[in-house]
Amino acid sequence: MLLPFQNLPGRFEGEEPASVCLKSSGFFFKFLSANETGATGSHQAGFYIHRDAYWLFMPEPGKKGENQYRDVAIHWPEGTVTDSRFRWYGKGTRSEYRLTQGFHFLGEENTGDLLVLARLEESVFQGFLLSREESIESFLQELGLNPSDSGKAYGIQNGEIQLPGLQYSAEDQFESTLQDALREYLEPDAPFPAADRLARLAREQCEIYFRTGSLNLDEKLLRWIDMEYRIFRWLELRKYSHYLSQGFSTMEDMIQLSLTILNRRKSRAGYGLELHLAALFESAGVTFASQARTEGNKKPDFLFPSQDAYSNPDFPASRLTFLGVKTTCKDRWRQILSEADRIPEKHLFTLQQGISSAQLREMAEADVQLVIPRPYHRLFPESFRKQLMSLEGFVDYVRSKDSQEMLFR
Template sequence: MSSPLSNYFSAVGIKRLSQVEVDSTLSNQHEFNGTNVFRRIFGTEKRKFTAKFISLTDEEEDVLESDGFLTWYDSRENHPTRSEFRLYYSDTPVIAGAKVNDLLVIGKTSNDNIAVIVAPKNSTSEKQLLWLFGVEEADSKFVIKDFTEDKKDIGFAGRYILSSLGMEQKESASAYIDGLLERFGHKFPTTKEFSDYSRSTVKDVFPIESPDETLMAWLEREEMLFRALEGVIVKEQLKKGFGIDGSDVDEFIKLSLSVQNRRKSRAGHSFEHNLAILFSFNNVLYSHGTITERNNKPDFIFPGIAEYRDDSFQVNLLTMLGVKTTAKDRWRQVLAEARKIDHKHLITLEPSISNNQIEEMKANNLQLVIPAPLFNTYSNTQQKDLFTVKEFIDMVFFKQKQLLSS
């Protein structure tokens, strides 16, 4: 099912925050500057919008959300010839914590509410937003993008970025529901069981010839099927209510947290399971989830943990691959794993990582591996520093051939 941006936003305005907008010592007007261009979106009548304020960072746990409102009005409404439209915002910690030159996105959502999104300058979050909305760069003036007629599918990368904003659209999996329930009933299987089943429903993929595209097809299908099964199971739990009287708040929160934690855990394990199958298809030797020094547990060691623990084995023939569905602040975790291997590899599904982070990875001898279908979210210059999945497999297999021929 196609997921165009118009399913989420009818239009957005993008700019960089100025000092007068974020410095309370200069202005307490709570207004964004240069908003006359929003007449194309908001019209000319005074309106008050419910707004969700979102502050994104490259630290996963630091995403801040708050509810508020925006008021659109003409400050010269009574002037006979002039108009000056302004956008007033309510007090919110998101704007209070923003800095000069941070990226500001004001989007009118498909349900006629407003999303106000702030991302730090030069961050991965900023780069992802610019890519998502098709803007090369932003300055102090609003750039308006109208998506009402947009029908282009945003793909995996677009859905990934929108999910970080709490915006997710259900994909139709009606053709698979009966098979899911027949196979698993109304309970969650193990992640490996679910990955195996999900892959069996994907046809016309070529894990040897096109490992990048195959991996993404497997992952996208599994995500769709999992959300479908989750929808059935969680809906039943919601109908039953919570606690003795059906309205126990603590029990509801407990369910909500379990859903979120299961999603995160399943996504990471699914990524690893599907990579393991892909490596096996390509006759690549590996160990998965074994322990190295200081009780570290790298995701993959090539050709295996036995070779890694053999002090006589050539270190240059060893490879380590860390697996992270999201990179952001988590990529540093892999640096401490597999001490014997200086030059490490990390595969992630994170689109459009910032130049700063990629340079920092390079400085720490970490090679980034990105599935080829996500390459278009990176600049041409950045792409030169990335490995595709196929390139990684070819590199490991070449080392393996050296080992077998020696």
């Protein structure tokens, strides 16, 4: 018997997560931590939701001394619906929000997956669970968001994503400082500023608003990244507003402008991170080479202490360090394994929040040492946390090799 070809099954032709979020009245995304996927046995407790995100689920914040809940329906791309519950625990010493019930389909292997919830109407959401690195990065890049925005809720007002405010009610000062600093780029025909110009500006702004000088390296980096995204978005809006209001005479004109914007968001995402890491290493007095060449013209993100040291067979391999950089880290981490034959242990920095035990085991077997911003360590399976390195720890590690190098000279 012939199958009717009109009904090839198994093809999801619905909208992509980024489109759905932009059409919604607000959305939320979050990397699933090891605790939340049951890796630590506390599976029943559901997802922790940051207090700033309550408004997406409830009209009023929860009251101290009370427990409250709201039923919410979550529609998934396969056509299924989950009846879930948004809960406020305010009794006793507790004060936290959680999204519970209906997530029994999640397992430990979903650690590090990205949960996306877009509000279609009050208490009704479209949900997505993104497992592949490519899907996660597309989602973040298309919306111009970064992994460290995980756990926040975003309003959509007049079709524009509303970033949660800066601290210290510094909005006015932010506006006027940027107007000054980026004046030349606001002219209609001026190009977008180079990546390193924006990255530097972000660090300067952070110093003003957050006194980042006194923070540890891990916290400092996260502030820099967040600030750069804010500046980037601020500039995008101002540079393109006049094109938008005048409309387009053809579809390809619109597609062309959109591709310019989308492709820049994409290419800047990883590059900004590398620039900030380079600035961090420089400020810590650590010598390095970025985009150096190794065997077969491979280009590791960072080599320590230098390209010359790596190329010099007399320089002891034990004093070389490799650092790969990936904004997210799910299925493509193996790419770094062949990028520097002289350095068997590969360090890998990522903003990925949570990785499954199975992947962590594979990485350990491949001699990959993860470098993770300290505030994200708690999102990893408990038994693996002590094997994670912080940025501070990594810089100390490289410094200790540097001092060996001094002795060696």
